[in-house]
Amino acid sequence: MKISEVAKLMNARIVCGEHRLEEEIKHGFGSDLMSDVLRTEAEQLILITGLANLQTIRTAEMADIEFILFVRDKKATDEMVELAKENNLVVLETSNSMFKASGILFQAGLTPVF
Numbered sequence: 001m002k003i004s005e006v007a008k009l010m011n012a013r014i015v016c017g018e019h020r021l022e023e024e025i026k027h028g029f030g031s032d033l034m035s036d037v038l039r040t041e042a043e044q045l046i047l048i049t050g051l052a053n054l055q056t057i058r059t060a061e062m063a064d065i066e067f068i069l070f071v072r073d074k075k076a077t078d079e080m081v082e083l084a085k086e087n088n089l090v091v092l093e094t095s096n097s098m099f100k101a102s103g104i105l106f107q108a109g110l111t112p113v114f
Helices: 004-012 054-062 078-086 096-105
Strands: 014-017 027-030 045-049 066-068 092-093
Touching: 004 066, 004 092, 004 096, 014 078, 027 096, 045 054, 045 096, 054 066, 054 078, 078 092
Parallel strands: 027 045, 045 066, 066 092
Antiparallel strands: 014 092
16 A cells, blocks of 8 residues: 555645655554554554654654554654654654554555554
């Protein structure tokens, strides 16, 4: 699934990474616990989270996760956006809950990590 499709399905705002919207992802992982995120080992993964802080961006970088979807109307701060841009990450924001976002993306073909 292309990131542009995720954005459309989620009615998401594209915060940064517009130039990467045609890239493909295969897996989704939803968590607000960054210790769990660090344990993931999947490529082409989108992180679905409601934890909107700098630690989320740093964790994604450490875990080689290039795509983040913030749920529950969480907003990335300017500092988060700057760090995401420095690391060439795609950041999206949606008003959907994590449960709803995960369900929609699963139904559309994304596979879970576990």
